[in-house]
Structure formats: structure tokens, C-alpha cells
Amino acid sequence: MINFILxxxxxxxxxxQIIDQIKFGIASGKLKVGEQLPTVRALAVELEVNLxxxxxxxxxxxxxxxxxxxxxxxxxxxxxxxxxxxxxxENKLKDICHEFTTIAHSYGFTVADLxxxxxxxx
Numbered sequence: 001m002i003n004f005i006l007x008x009x010x011x012x013x014x015x016x017q018i019i020d021q022i023k024f025g026i027a028s029g030k031l032k033v034g035e036q037l038p039t040v041r042a043l044a045v046e047l048e049v050n051l052x053x054x055x056x057x058x059x060x061x062x063x064x065x066x067x068x069x070x071x072x073x074x075x076x077x078x079x080x081x082x083x084x085x086x087x088x089x090e091n092k093l094k095d096i097c098h099e100f101t102t103i104a105h106s107y108g109f110t111v112a113d114l115x116x117x118x119x120x121x122x
Contacts, residue, residue, distance in 0.1 A: 002030050006047055010099065014049050018057035023066070024092070026077060037067070037075045 002025040006014050025031035038046065040054045047054070058075055061067040068078040104114055 001035070004043065004047055006049065007099070014047070015053050015057040015060070018043075018047075018054065019060060022057075022061060026066070031077050033077050033079050035077045037077070039074060 002021060004018060004021055006017050008014075010017065012020075022031065022037075037043070037058075040051055040058060044051045044054045058067055058069065062069060066078055067075050069075045101111065101114065
């Protein structure tokens with residue numbers, strides 16, 4: 001299971017962030033075929049968003065055949081393989097790094113500070 005994290009400053013609608021996180025979760029192997037996702041209501045409460053936001057994300061993923069909802073039992077990861085190209089991975093990492101450094105700079109940290117701290121975490 002993945003921990004969903006929504007960023008209101010990202011400029012990306014919440015439903016799109018949920019879709020992206022599910023797709024990247026599948027591509028990275030963190031979400032497996034047959035794994036059950038939280039209910040729409042449970043995820044909406046957890047993320048403190050409107051039920052319709054979660055429903056829209058799940059519905060779009062169902063249309064793409066990535067998720068399957070079984071009435072009365074829940075929503076599951078469908079038999080679907082997502083392969084991310086190296087370009088897509090690189091673009092995602094670039095976006096993450098840009099956002100990370102922007103936030104860090106707003107607190108007065110330098111890139112050298114970030115690199116030093118990241119090296120200590122490993």
C-alpha cells in the first residue's frame with residue numbers, strides 16, 4: 001500500500017495527484033495486482049478532501065482499466081502493467097527536485113545543505 005500525499009501548492013488538481021500516485025505505485029511495484037485500495041469514503045476522510053475528488057480519480061482509473069470496482073467488496077488494482085519510460089521517470093524526478101529545492105530555498109537552505117543532509121540519510 002502507498003501513503004497518499006496531496007500537495008495543494010503543486011498546481012495539479014488533487015484527483016490528478018491521486019491518479020499519478022496510483023500509477024507510479026503500480027509501476028514501482030508498491031501496488032500489486034489484486035491489492036485493495038481504500039474506499040472512496042475512507043480515502044476522502046484520510047486526505048481531508050471531497051468524496052467526489054476520490055470518486056473522480058477512481059472512475060478515471062477504471063475507465064483506463066487500471067482499477068476494478070466490485071460492488072460490495074471494494075476497489076482493486078486490475079491486471080494492468082504500467083511501464084514508465086526513462087524520460088517519464090526523469091521528468092517526474094525533475095519535478096520533485098524542483099519542488100523540493102524551491103521549498104528548501106524558501107527556508108534559507110542551500111543546495112549544498114540539502115545534499116549534505118540527503119547523504120546522511122543513507
